[in-house]
Amino acid sequence: xxxxxxxxxxxxxxxxxxxxxxxxxxxxxxxxxxxxxxxxxxxxxxxxxxxxxxxxxxxxxxxxxxxxxxxxxxxxxxxxxxxxxxxxxxxxxxxxxxxxxxxxxxxxxxxxxxxxxxxxxxxxxxxxxxxxxxxxxxxxxxxxxxxxxxxxxxxxxxxxxxxxxxxxxxxxxxxxxxxxxxxxxxxxxxxxxxxxxxxxxxxxxxxxxxxxxxxxxxxxxxxxxxxxxxxxxxxxxxxxxxxxxxxxxxxxxxxxxxxxxxxxxxxxxxxxxxxxxxxxxxxxxxxxxxxxxxxxxxxxxxxxxxxxxxxxxxxx
Amino acid sequence: xxxxxxxxxxxxxxxxxxxxxxxxxxxxxxxxxxxxxxxxxxxxxxxxxxxxxxxxxxxxxxxxxxxxxxxxxxxxxxxxxxxxxxxxxxxxxxxxxxxxxxxxxxxxxxxxxxxxxxxxxxxxxxxxxxxxxxxxxxxxxxxxxxxxxxxxxxxxxxxxxxxxxxxxxxxxxxxxxxxxxxxxxxxxxxxxxxxxxxxxxxxxxxxxxxxxxxxxxxxxxxxxxxxxxxxxxxxxxxxxxxxxxxxxxxxxxxxxxxxxxxxxxxxxxxxxxxxxxxxxxxxxxxxxxxxxxxx
Numbered sequence: 001x002x003x004x005x006x007x008x009x010x011x012x013x014x015x016x017x018x019x020x021x022x023x024x025x026x027x028x029x030x031x032x033x034x035x036x037x038x039x040x041x042x043x044x045x046x047x048x049x050x051x052x053x054x055x056x057x058x059x060x061x062x063x064x065x066x067x068x069x070x071x072x073x074x075x076x077x078x079x080x081x082x083x084x085x086x087x088x089x090x091x092x093x094x095x096x097x098x099x100x101x102x103x104x105x106x107x108x109x110x111x112x113x114x115x116x117x118x119x120x121x122x123x124x125x126x127x128x129x130x131x132x133x134x135x136x137x138x139x140x141x142x143x144x145x146x147x148x149x150x151x152x153x154x155x156x157x158x159x160x161x162x163x164x165x166x167x168x169x170x171x172x173x174x175x176x177x178x179x180x181x182x183x184x185x186x187x188x189x190x191x192x193x194x195x196x197x198x199x200x201x202x203x204x205x206x207x208x209x210x211x212x213x214x215x216x217x218x219x220x221x222x223x224x225x226x227x228x229x230x231x232x233x234x235x236x237x238x239x240x241x242x243x244x245x246x247x248x249x250x251x252x253x254x255x256x257x258x259x260x261x262x263x264x265x266x267x268x269x270x271x272x273x274x275x276x277x278x279x280x281x282x283x284x285x286x287x288x289x290x291x292x293x294x295x296x297x298x299x300x301x302x303x304x305x306x307x308x309x310x311x312x313x314x315x316x
Numbered sequence: 317x318x319x320x321x322x323x324x325x326x327x328x329x330x331x332x333x334x335x336x337x338x339x340x341x342x343x344x345x346x347x348x349x350x351x352x353x354x355x356x357x358x359x360x361x362x363x364x365x366x367x368x369x370x371x372x373x374x375x376x377x378x379x380x381x382x383x384x385x386x387x388x389x390x391x392x393x394x395x396x397x398x399x400x401x402x403x404x405x406x407x408x409x410x411x412x413x414x415x416x417x418x419x420x421x422x423x424x425x426x427x428x429x430x431x432x433x434x435x436x437x438x439x440x441x442x443x444x445x446x447x448x449x450x451x452x453x454x455x456x457x458x459x460x461x462x463x464x465x466x467x468x469x470x471x472x473x474x475x476x477x478x479x480x481x482x483x484x485x486x487x488x489x490x491x492x493x494x495x496x497x498x499x500x501x502x503x504x505x506x507x508x509x510x511x512x513x514x515x516x517x518x519x520x521x522x523x524x525x526x527x528x529x530x531x532x533x534x535x536x537x538x539x540x541x542x543x544x545x546x547x548x549x550x551x552x553x554x555x556x557x558x559x560x561x562x563x564x565x566x567x568x569x570x571x572x573x574x575x576x577x578x579x580x581x582x583x584x585x586x587x588x589x590x591x592x593x594x595x596x597x598x599x600x601x602x603x604x605x606x607x608x609x610x611x
């Protein structure tokens with residue numbers, strides 16, 4: 001791990017530990033939990049988009065697979081929750097592989113369209129054949145490990161953000177490894193990578209599967225937290241939301257995905273006061289930030305810090 | 317048997333006509349700018365709701381309402397292009413697409429605020445007995461929808477083939493730099509393409525509302541279906557979008573009728589995936605043509 005990454009990671013851990021301590025309100029911690037769940041999905045999409053240069057509008061599909069498969073397995077088959085979460089991840093990985101093999105041959109934005117189609121098909125399947133149909137089903141057990149159930153909001157907060165930290169650690173290492181360099185090379189030029197002897201397609205498929213597994217994990221965690229799920233949480237709108245998180249945070253930086261997830265999750269909460277106008281204000285903020293801060297929050301901040309530092313050096 | 321089949325066929329043709337119009341809307345902006353405007357579905361909703369506003373709420377005469385609806389949709393298209401697309405300097409395509417999604421959320425927010433969440437409907441354009449063919453009932457409005465779609469297609473065909481402005485728009489699509497060199501105002505053509513696609517979408521919305529009602533959040537699904545239609549025929553070809561729209565519409569209503577109504581929406585998407593996997597260029601575009609495209 002690089003020095004800068006290590007530092008940001010430590011600050012990140014510190015923030016996670018401190019937030020529930022500083023803010024005692026359950027409401028803030030709950031919003032924090034949803035931010036963390038969304039961050040998991042966003043990190044996966046960020047690796048896929050920012051590093052492998054592929055766009056997916058179907059993350060809601062994998063998120064839904066994670067939520068439904070692990071709920072069904074734990075409610076109807078009585079499997080331990082950890083096992084059902086892992087099973088859901090495997091199902092999502094297989095689905096991603098089946099989709100990726102033909103889809104990743106597609107050029108640029110056609111991939112976005114194919115994944116959009118996939119996500120919507122999953123949505124329709126959940127509506128038609130999911131337990132409870134469009135109205136969903138409840139009584140999903142809370143997440144637990146080795147007989148110990150996590151019931152408290154703060155406990156769940158630490159579980160979710162602990163997992164975000166683990167996923168983040170894994171992803172940072174992945175990006176700084178040889179695989180990460182290969183991925184960035186794919187982003188720049190498919191053809192050059194092929195010429196260098198890299199198996200571009202295999203790498204793309206692997207990253208796509210990774211992003212699906214992250215999304216599935218997030219979906220399972222969501223289901224075992226809210227204990228009630230219905231298809232409407234897994235529609236195209238969610239995929240678009242995740243895409244917004246990655247773009248708003250900054251596509252070229254993994255921390256951007258985390259910060260973008262927090263911003264996009266918190267924003268609607270802040271907009272509650274606009275009541276009927278909330279959708280409108282939300283859309284306006286998105287439009288303006290896409291237009292004027294198109295690099296994303298984190299890269300812009302990094303640039304600012306660099307400039308400040310140069311300024312300080314020049315002064316000496 | 318035949319009666320039921322015909323009945324499904326006619327309802328398929330009706331929705332298919334609207335998908336075709338949405339698909340054409342996608343093509344118009346795509347041809348001039350390479351942007352996929354995902355706010356296309358909202359234009360259809362604007363058409364239906366504004367028509368209700370002028371004809372039912374303000375009680376304006378029919379033709380005046382139609383004219384006002386078309387003008388207001390055109391203004392929305394114009395504002396969208398001038399305010400969000402034009403100010404960007406060399407943006408990438410993904411960002412453009414995201415911006416159109418954000419704009420569609422804004423439009424939906426405005427529509428929800430102005431019209432609420434209820435569905436709206438107004439009477440058919442002409443009153444009278446429905447027609448009956450082999451026992452299948454055809455509402456007069458169905459004929460209006462199909463007729464209006466056909467009329468739009470013919471008009472657009474002449475616009476792009478015969479008029480100077482239409483040809484200039486096509487030129488921008490083929491090569492913007494060259495178009496600029498021969499004195500075409502590319503920026504104005506881009507603006508025009510947004511206005512035109514908004515108008516085409518709104519016309520579809522006006523025609524379909526008496527049959528299928530209209531509410532503020534119908535846009536995204538219409539956009540997805542219309543996009544499927546456009547991709548199916550090959551993005552950029554209007555003939556393809558029309559045939560794609562009708563195929564999707566008919567298959568949808570057949571699925572709803574013969575198999576299961578809940579699967580109706582899956583049909584377009586499955587077709588979309590199959591087309592993308594096996595013939596991504598679309599049915600009517602050759603592979604060589606497809607590779608020339610940026611997207």
